[in-house]
Amino acid sequence: MGKSSKDKRDAYYRLAKEEGWRARSAYKLLQLDEEFHLFNNVTRVVDLCAAPGSWSQVLSRVLIKGEKFGRAGWEEKQADVRRYVLGDKNSNATSTEKKTDEKAQETTQPKSRDDVRIVAIDLQPMSPLEGVTCLRADITHPSTIPLLLKALDPASDPSSTPTPTNSVDLVISDGAPDVTGLHDLDIYIQSQLLFAALNLALCVLKPGGKFVAKIFRGKDVDLLLAQLKIVFKRVRVAKPRSSRASSIEAFVVCEDFCPPAGFTASLEKPVGVSTMLNDIQSPIIPRTQPGRKVRDDGGVEIELGSEDEDEEDDENSQSDPEKRGIRWIAPFLACGDLSAYDSDATYHLPKDRVSLDPVQPPTAPPYKRALEMRKLAGGAYGKTKLQE
Ligand SMILES: C[S@@+](CC[C@H](N)C(=O)[O-])C[C@H]1O[C@@H](n2cnc3c(N)ncnc32)[C@H](O)[C@@H]1O
The missing domain is CATH 3.40.50.150 (Vaccinia Virus protein VP39)
Incomplete structure (x- = not known):
């Protein structure tokens, strides 16, 4: 393209x-x-x-230069125009006056932090x-x-x-x-x-x-x-x-x-899928978790179960988040x-x-x-x- x-x-x-x-x-x-x-x-x-x-x-x-964009930027410009129309010298809308008045600039320019x-x-x-x-x-x-x-x-x-x-x-x-x-x-x-x-x-x-x-x-x-x-x-x-x-x-x-x-x-x-469920007491997530086995080599196996098994086997329904009531x-x-x-x-x-x-x-x-x-x-x- x-x-x-x-x-x-x-x-x-x-x-x-x-x-x-x-x-x-x-x-x-x-x-x-x-x-x-x-x-x-x-x-x-x-x-x-x-x-x-x-x-x-x-x-x-x-955050650093203090610039405003989108609606906030537009609102700031409108406020400036209003101030200018009402004869406020500090307004950003006047370009020539503004240059001669450094103090005024300080008040209207974005403040860097x-x-x-x-x-x-x-x-x-x-x-x-x-x-x-x-x-x-x-x-x-x-x-x-x-x-x-x-x-x-x-x-x-x-x-x-x-x-x-x-x-x-x-x-x-x-x-x-x-x-x-x-x-x-x-x-x-x-x-x-x-x-x-x-x-x-x-x-x-x-x-x-x-x-x-x-x-x-x-x-x-x-x-x-x-x-x-x-x-x-x-x-x-x-x-x-x-x-x-x-x-x-x-x-x-x-x-x-x-x-x-x-x-x-x-x-x-x-934290990860299993550690989080296991380690944190949550008001919305019960302390059940998919089967988790740490192997001798340090690898972690997580049993998630298959969807078919979930439907057929009531016991396995624990591995279905919806059945455990943890969908939100x-x-x-x-x-x-x-x-x-x-x-x-x-x-x-x-x-x-x-x-x-x-x-x-x-x-x-x-x-x-x-x-x-x-x-x-x-x-x-x-x-x-x-x-x-
Ligand atoms: C869509 S771009 C981000 C665009 C960025 N927010 C911006 O506004 O310019 C996605 C970025 O994720 C980075 N990324 C992907 N996997 C990463 C990882 N494991 N660690 C660090 N950065 C990763 C890629 O290098 C890529 O630069």
């Missing part, structure tokens, strides 16, 4: 380039924030699976961003937790064993595996990324903190949501307007982190202004429109080697050089 054809078919792809975002995903976070006010009273944030970095860009621009800490993690390298500490690491690997704790608290003693510190207001995760097209496999890998993200969140979130993560709405997503409900007071699922309706992607928005009494996040024993339907919200672009629609472009290059080309795409080989063989990046 050519650049301008993609511009036509994906309004958010085009808009992201025009507005300087590294990826169209920026609009998903902005639209989620519009609905849930995710950034209110937030100073410490962890952005998981962050590359190429559009969510971190949003964090940096909103230096008490904000943002840590971004991804498997891929990320180009630097103002005020963001970027780590290249695998969120499913236990060694990432100490790295994250160190990045959050650089003054901590490197020789001591890192322990969870509950100091973070918000953990966000847009993690997605390289989709195979095999739906069940993709959903499974996505849920593993979600558990890895949740495990990191449990180690760093402060009580009352928030956790936002991408989910794929597969068959057993309600079981997963019920598990999140154990540690968060409010769990909702949202679909931003910039996320295509045709995609099974959605975002779980968990608010008010309140781990049950006696629960402590453990770096050695990460999370409220579902569509978010983003209705007048915003429809991500599934194709829009006409003006004739004189120039197609822009992406703001941040991928730093280490999987096809990088192929491009390098092509260049060596006389072709150029993206185009084949004409023979003289």
